[in-house]
Amino acid sequence: MTIERHDTIFALSSGAAPSGVAVIRFSGANVRFGLETLIGDVPAPRMAALRTLRAPGSEDILDRGLVLFFPGPASFTGEDVAELQVHGGRAVIASVLKALGTLPGYRHAEAGEFTRRAFENGRADLTEIEGLADLVAAETEMQRRLAVRQAEGELRKLYEDWRHRLIRARALIEAGLDFVDEEDVPDDVMAPAWQEAASVAREMAAHLDDQHFGERVRSGFEVVLLGAPNVGKSSLMNALVRREAAIVTAEPGTTRDLIEVALDIDGHAVTLIDTAGLRETESVVEREGIARARRRAGVADLVLALSDEDSWPETISENGPILRVRTKLDLIDSDSKRVASEADVAVSARSGTGLDNLIRAIGGALRLARPMPSALITRTRQRDGIARSLAYLQELEREGDRAIEVKAELLRSAADALGRVTGKVDVEDLLDVIFAEFCIGK
C-alpha cells in the first residue's frame, strides 16, 4: 500500500455563485486519477481541453467545461494540480464538488491550504505568501501595486540577500577560528566579516526608517473627523462618500459610535472615521463616545479638526498632522471670511463647495502622491523580525571585544531572525496564523 504524504484537496477557487464560470481546483497525489475518473483522460499539461464531466460510476453528465492539468513540481502548489472551469451555477458547483468528495484520498481544502502547500514545497516564501494574501484583499490601486511586488519576491530577495551575507560573514569567522590560534586571531582575517555585518545593519536601519508607509498603504490611512457637536462632521462624511452613512440631525450629540467609511484618494485606501462631538456632558453613552473619539484621533494618521464658527476647539491637540476645516461655508456671508482664512480648507457639505480641495488637502497631508519606494515593509511581523535581527547586529557592534564565538553566535541569531521572516527557519508556529487570512480555494 502506498502511503500518501497528503490528501488530494479540492475547493471552489472562484468567487460567489452564481457566476459566468466557476473554477474548481484540486491538488495532490491523486489528481491524475481524479481526471481519469471525471473526464476519462488526463489532458496535456497546461493546455485547455473541453471535456464532459461525469460523476464517478455514472453516465450522468454533470457539465461540460474547460479542464487544465498542471503537473508537479512546476505547478503553483508544487504537486499535481487540475482545474475544472464549469458553469458557475450553484447546483453545478455543488455536484462537481460532491463528485470530487467521493474520490479516494480526496477531501475539501481548508482556507489557504493550496498556498500552504506552495510554501511547504518551496514555491514561495512567507513574504511572497503574505503578498498573495494582500493581492486577493487589495481594494485600491496602490494596495495592488504593493502586493504584486511583494508576491513577486521583492522582500524575499532583499531579506535572503541579507541573510546570506550574514551567513557568509559567520562562515568567514568560523574558518578563521579553525586556522588561527585563538589568542592572536589577526584582525585582518575577521575585519571583512565585521564590515559586512555592519553594512547589512546600516541597510536594515534604513529599511526600517520608513514612517510605516507600506503598512499604512496596506491597511489604509486613518483620518478622524473631530470637533464640537453640530459642526457638521457627519454631514461632511456623508457628502464625501455620497451616501447617508451617518445620521445627521439638528440636535447636538447625534453621533456617539465611531462610524467608518472607505474612501479611495489617488489610488490609496483611506478610512474616514466620524466621531461624537466633543463636549462636557452628563450622558454616560455620549461620554464613552467622546472617549472613543479621542482615543481614535490619538492614533490616526490625520485629524480633521472641524469648526463652524470663529474659534477652534482647545481640544484639538493630537500628535499627528491636523487639518483645520471650516464647515458650513454656505452660511458665511462674503464680509466675514476671517476664520475661513485661518482654516486650511473651507467646505460646505450642503452645496459641495470645497470638497475637492479637502480631498486634495487630505492627500497632501498624508503625502499620498509621493512615489512608492521599493521594498516596503507591509506588516508588523516583518518589521519585528528585521528589528530583532538588527538588534543582534547592534549588540555585535557594541560588544566588539567579546569572545569571537559569542560574536559568531550573534551573527547566527541575526541570520535566523531574518530566516523567520522569510520562513526559511523554524516557523511552524507562525503558519496557522498566516494562512488563516486566506479564503478557501486559495
Ligand SMILES: Nc1nc2c(c(=O)[nH]1)N(C=O)[C@@H](CNc1ccc(C(=O)N[C@@H](CCC(=O)O)C(=O)O)cc1)CN2
Ligand atoms: N486559472 C488560474 N489562474 C490563476 C491562478 C491559478 O491557480 N489558476 N493563480 C494562482 O494563484 C495565479 C497565477 N499563479 C501561478 C503561479 C505559478 C504557476 C506555475 O508555476 N505554473 C506553471 C509553470 C509556469 C510556466 O509555464 O512557466 C505550471 O503549472 O506548470 C501558475 C500560476 C493567478 N491566476
Ligand SMILES: Nc1nc2c(ncn2[C@@H]2O[C@H](COP(=O)(O)OP(=O)(O)OP(=O)(O)O)[C@@H](O)[C@H]2O)c(=O)[nH]1
Ligand atoms: N447650512 C449648512 N448646514 C449644515 C452643513 N453641514 C451640516 N449642517 C447642519 O448642521 C447640523 C448638524 O450636522 P451634523 O452633520 O449632524 O453635525 P455633527 O458634527 O455630526 O454633530 P454631532 O454628531 O452631534 O457631533 C444639521 O442640522 C446639518 O444639516 C452645511 O455645510 N451647511
Ligand SMILES: [Mg+2]
Ligand atoms: Mg455626527
